[in-house]
Amino acid sequence: xxxxxxxxxxxxxxxxxxxxxxxxxxxxxxxxxxxxxxxxxxxxxxxxxxxxxxxxxxxxxxxxxxxxxxxxxxxxxxxxxxxxxxxxxxxxxxxxxxxxxxxxxxxxxxxxxxxxxxxxxxxxxxxxxxxxxxxxxxxxxxxxxxxxxxxxxxxxxxxxxxxxxxxxxxxxxxxxxxxxxxxxxxxxxxxxxxxxxxxxxxxxxxxxxxxxxxxxxxxxxxxxxxxxxxxxxxxxxxxxxxxxxxxxxxxxxxxxxxxxxxxxxxxxxxxxxxxxxxxxxxxxxxxxxxxxxxx
Numbered sequence: 263x264x265x266x267x268x269x270x271x272x273x274x275x276x277x278x279x280x281x282x283x284x285x286x287x288x289x290x291x292x293x294x295x296x297x298x299x300x301x302x303x304x305x306x307x308x309x310x311x312x313x314x315x316x317x318x319x320x321x322x323x324x325x326x327x328x329x330x331x332x333x334x335x336x337x338x339x340x341x342x343x344x345x346x347x348x349x350x351x352x353x354x355x356x357x358x359x360x361x362x363x364x365x366x367x368x369x370x371x372x373x374x375x376x377x378x379x380x381x382x383x384x385x386x387x388x389x390x391x392x393x394x395x396x397x398x399x400x401x402x403x404x405x406x407x408x409x410x411x412x413x414x415x416x417x418x419x420x421x422x423x424x425x426x427x428x429x430x431x432x433x434x435x436x437x438x439x440x441x442x443x444x445x446x447x448x449x450x451x452x453x454x455x456x457x458x459x460x461x462x463x464x465x466x467x468x469x470x471x472x473x474x475x476x477x478x479x480x481x482x483x484x485x486x487x488x489x490x491x492x493x494x495x496x497x498x499x500x501x502x503x504x505x506x507x508x509x510x511x512x513x514x515x516x517x518x519x520x521x522x523x524x525x526x527x528x529x530x531x532x533x534x535x536x537x538x539x540x541x542x543x544x545x546x547x548x549x550x551x552x553x554x555x556x557x
Contacts, residue, residue: 274289274290275287275288275289275336276288276289276290278329278358278359278362279358280332280338280351280354280355280358281354281355281358282351282354284332284337284338284340284355285337285338286329286330286331286332286337286338286355286358286359287309287329287330287335287336287337288309288327288328288329288359289309289316289327289328289329290325290326290327290328291316291317291319291320291325291326291327291328292320292321292323292324292325292326293325294325294364295325295364296320296323296324296325297323297324297325297365297367297368297391297551298324298325298326298327298363298364298365298366298367298368299316299319299324299325299326299327299367299368299369299370299547300327300328300329300356300359300360300363300367300368300369300370301315301316301326301327301328301329301370301371301375302329302331302356302369302370302371302372302374302375302376302378302379303328303330303331303334303372303373303374303375304372304373304374304375305373305374305410305467305471305472306334306410306414306461306463306467307334307372308330308334308335308336308449308450308462308463309328309329309330309335310328310335310449310450311372311532311533312326312328312370312532313328314536314540315370315532315536315539315540315543316328318540318544319540319543319544319547322544322547324547325363325364325365327359327363327367329355329359331352331355331374331375331378332347332351332352332355333347333463333464333466333467333471334462334463334464334467335449335462335463339464340464340466340470346466346470347464347466347467347470347471348470348471349381349471349478352374352378352471353378353381353382353385356369356375356378356379356382357382357386357389360382360389360390365391366388366389366390366391367390367391368390368391368392368393368394368547368550369382369383369389369390369392369393369394370394370396370543371393371394371395371396371398372396372397372398372531372532373396373397373398373503373529374398374471375396376393376395376396376397376398377398377400377478377482379393379395380393380395380400380482380485380486380489381481381482381485383485383488383489383491384484384485384486384488384489385485387488387490387491388490388491390491391491391492391550392491392492392493392494392546392550393489393491393492393493393494394493394494394496394543394546395493395494395495395496396496396531396532396539397496397497397498397501397503397504397527397529397531398503398504399495399504399508399509399511399512400479400482400483400485400486400508400511400512400515401479401482401483401508401511402479402503402504402508403502403503403504403505403508404476405502406501406502406503406529407472407475407503409502410503410529411468411472413434414461414468414472415468416430417430417460417461418465419458419460420451420458420459420460420461421451421458421459421460422458422459423459424447424451424459427447427450427451427459428447431447435528435530435533437500437526437528437534438533438534449462450462483511483515486512486515486516487515487516489515489516489519492518492546492550492553493516493518493519493520494519494520494521494522494542494543494546495509495512495513495519495520495521495522496521496522496523496524496531496539496542496543497509497521497522497523497524497531498523498524498527498528498529498530498531498534499523499524499525499526499527500525500526500527500528501527501528501529501531502528502529503529504529509521520546522542524538524539524542527539
């Protein structure tokens, strides 16, 4: 089934029809005649996680596109037709978004988004111009993933207020000097009709995507071996998802990849140190353009 873009003007929200007909929410920053980037968020996040970085990079002459993965945010959630969420759907959605862009994009992917990007590039190369992987490697530390999933499962009945949700996030991220203010949580929570605020992602994802995620590791290792495009790994020095072991393995699989670590950042790099994260991405993009101009 062909994918159809339903008008996404620069710096505006639009809709994209995925291969199976599900609607995806897409947001674009900057002018379409500029070089392209596509941002893929992590599990349980939304495109809003990238807003600051996408806007800043667009101001530097790029066309930055973010989107909500299926089952997340303003994108469609799975229908009650018995067809579960599946990894190939996530990969297909990213390919669909990429194919609507005017130029071959750089992929910036955090956690789940980075793994989806890795798999998409291996299957459809050359899909991307370059890869930026944010605190994710083909293998990961299970204790860190368990910690994240425990938090995601901890509030099945939601919250009475934004204040209550803000306190829960502050307890989960005690290293943050400035807790996320309640008024900034609007895009992360939604009222589904009973007056309770729940995370803006489909809880069925926990069982259908997250539960057996480790089973994908051998395929992701093989995907990494096939990466030939410029690649940057940005890791958090305080992350419990990646480690020296998983990073070393990744750099052996992709020997041309660059690696930078943000010492004080956890797995939530973009939220922990957005300025440093954005700076490293911009530097990578500048180097990429300089190298391409010399070829």
